[in-house]
Amino acid sequence: MTAEQRQPKLTHLAKNPDWWRGAVIYQIYPRSYQDSNGDGIGDLLGIVGRLPYIASLGVDAIWISPFFTSPMKDFGYDVSDYFDVDPMFGSLADFDAVIETAHTLGIKVMIDLVLSHTSDEHPWFKVSRASRDNPRADWYVWADAKDDGTPPNNWLSIFGGSAWQWDPARMQYYLHNFLTSQPDLNFHNEDVQEALLGVARFWLERGVDGFRLDTINFYTHDAELRNNPALKPEERQSKTAPSVNPYTWQNHLYDKSRPENLVFLRRLREVMKHYNAAAVGEVGDDQRGLEILGEYTKGDDLMQMCYAFELLSGSTPSAGYVAETLQAVEDVAPDGWACWAYSNHDVVRHISRWDLSPAAARGFATLLMCLKGSACIYQGEELGLPEAEIAFDDLQDPYGIEFWPEFKGRDGCRTPMVWEHDRALGAFTNGAKSWLPVPQEHLALAVDRANADPGALIHHYRRAIGFRQSHPALKKGGIEDLRAYGQVLSFRRVHADEEIYFAINLGETPVTLTPPAGEWLEIGAELNAAHPRHEGQIHLAHWQPTILLKKRDD
Template sequence: MTTSHSKAHRKADEGARPSTGSADWWRGAAIYQVYPRSFQDTNGDGIGDLKGVTQKLSYIASLGVDAIWLSPFFTSPMADMGYDVSDYCDVDPMFGTLADFDEMMAEAHRLGLKVIIDQVLSHTSDQHPWFKESRSSRTNPKADWYVWADAKPDGTAPNNWLSVFGGPAWEWDGVRKQYYMHNFLASQPDLNFHNPDVQDALLAAVRFWLDRGVDGFRLDTVNYYFHDKALRDNPAHVPDSEEAGLDAPDVNPYGMQSHLYDKTRPENIAFLKRFRALLDEYPDRTSVGEVGDGARSLKTVAAYTAGGDKLHMCYTFDLLGPDFTAGHIRSCVESFRKLVADGWVCWAFSNHDVTRHVSRFSTTPEEREAVARLAISVLSSLRGSICLYQGEELGLPEAELAFEDLRDPYGIRFWPAFKGRDGCRTPMPWNREVANAGFTTASKPWLPVPKDHAALAVDGQEGQARSVLSHYRDTLAFRRAHAVLCDGEMEFLKSEEDVLAFTRSKGEERLLFVFNMAREPRTVTLPVGVVVRQVLDMPGLRGAIEKKGLRLCALDGFCARV
């Protein structure tokens, strides 16, 4: 897609929402997540790189999004695909150089795209110089930079805390003759945020990227920063009436505990204020925190975004599960509104950690395209910012991979009960006619390109009015053209089961949205007091007013000015 096409898409709706030069550009923004190792390979090693991101930025801009979020590209031994950082202030050679990053930044800004980068602050790689020094003795200058604790008298771990990646959250170190804490892999030791020197060092790394011009940060596992100093045992998880079924253990016993002491500690609030104060030294910057806190997630989001002095926005896993129903979406949005008075949310249906949503939400392969269309229509209508994951604009399903192809340590650990995250991380398909769908010239990419993904490649959907890709572009253009969808108020209306009905309003403008989430047609009675003034041509929606009410096809919707 050419740059001129990108500008044409943007010019039509210029001024409808806060511009990228506004301090509030992030409010209501559409953010496109790029997983660099799977986006575009330019040097033929089978792994995507920063030059590849730069090469494809005009395509991203053509979608009509406001920003990109780059998953980690920092120096790393790649035990957890870059989420194990060994140098916060450099680019891993796998992805290129700092000069490549600067080139990418310049091109993104030229195209009007903001750039948000990951910051993995809760832990480092065990290959980070800080950890190497910390583990060398109990008296070195960085001895207290990580969470160290003595064994119990019988040699067992200090407490019952568990790792998200399976097993205890403690690893024995024979040099210090102590255990160190790791919420994730044993090669990802947790930093000790109770030490102010640790906080200072991390904020210095954040400043490094601010000085290079990045527009914001996505904070990985933002509620994992602090631990309980007393190392108290977590209690067993007992679901109450508000959270029944939400943290139920599945293949991982981590869900059998209530994580009161190993994460989401109250001390985190003060650090987030320090983080925000740093960002506020720079104009027009933003932050979005990843909150994984089970049934407490929305309460945590409220605490982390309230008051305008901590995070700008957060996203949770509420819409990243298998439930694609009117009741579930309404419950998530209403719960957020109830708990988060003055904060802001970023909604998403897919990311690099969960099964792609057309596979989660579809009951048959045949309905995936319809689900893809409806999902972006619903997402674009919600109050909040939205995040799209690379490839969802093509309607990509989850890739089916053999065990020998897996690279995700979480998937390998829990196979075959859980297949891991590699199925959503396979390479982006660009061209149907060439090997590996144009992702790489290497004979074997780091993960295989499924045949059904190649069939959905960008080149086959470009210029096709009925393609999922065209629907995404048109829907995002509709969102940008209506300022009410940026930050207008949202009110749910009484509706039939399987029907999601709400209004978005700002000033004199009031829009009605009605979505049929069912797999069969519905005739819906318009709510009392709602008078349609003008039916709006929201892309892909076929709903129509008839004598008996509003007629909706299966997985369909309706939009009007009321």
């Protein structure tokens, strides 16, 4: 590729630096969204063709999972060239078309930056591993073996086994928090930070509106390489790794979430502010996830948003659990900003994970759009796609292959999007085969059939997103009077002169509640909201909300 072809092509910048606050972000896993050339793998031009559909949902932005040049051992999360598009997905010109088309439709574009590690095929690593005294020798985390030849400490990989890999060329170990082919960059090296800030500038100049920052709390490690302490069995949690992985047996104090990370995040925010760009960071930590969210979004010189895994894992959230989680965010991040999601490309789809009925799916969609924070929805979530069952012989995910059958990996949530119910492979591709199978049961939920069915979940998502967009209190307001009583969750959202009371029955049994005192307007009829009747009582069916509006004079 020539320098001229790499030249950034700035197209459009957001004029409102606060555009991200309360935004609804639609995540695209590009391998599985739309194939435009028949090779069975989704690509950037496929996304371009489907952007009008995304616009029809009413979202503010898209987040595109990695499309950079990569050997694809972890499907793009192992980058070998930060400044180019993998030919599998198209070209830089195709990406420019994504930017231009999205901006024409009023959609911001966020891209997934993987900064904590690269592929072992990245030129930086090839130079670094060649010797101990070359210009990039210290760009990755290298360490000598112990006297007995074992790794320098007890750190574990989230993909299983030791986080250290022996390299015979340097006669040292290198750190990899994920696959052995994903060596970790050394953020204690100033040159590494400068190089990564240059990556951010390149894409900002190209017109992106922000970043989803993969594994944001993994950037910096403990320079002394101290051992992580063990957790007692009763303290082990499995929000970020499957319970069969002993990674969950450690308290990860030293291999990630280090305080030095804030220095780099401030430098990154300084770069971003000149473009009115925003970032949402992925916080992967079982013990301190919300606390780190608060640290990383505090003030106006760090990240705008972060998300933890509180609603991305576990069993169906109860009213008490949601209230406790929301209150914890208020406690640790009073001036920070969360970004909530139920599903993404790394977890079992929430329709299956929580075993939701159609009514429950609608109720949780309504709740998501009424929470304080921004919101991510994952492709196919709006259709109610369940987790796909993938045969072992069809698995692509190395994570699933490693821990099968106790943990089946992430392929079940990554199967291709289904567009037309009566077309081969759901019209995802016009080729003979898709990179992952298209489940037969997904075809009945395809976009064309959903659009034609007034009762389909997609219409509820459109209504819920539109409802959020029409109420500043839901997009930008604070949250007050968080309560959980039995299976009912309630709170108030307040912004300027708008106050909204929200309550929802998160259970299977109908309940009756008394609305708050005062003069309230009944809103949310399009979301099947129940309203006061019979001596002022509100009767909520299972998974039904009530939404009331009060205009504030102060």
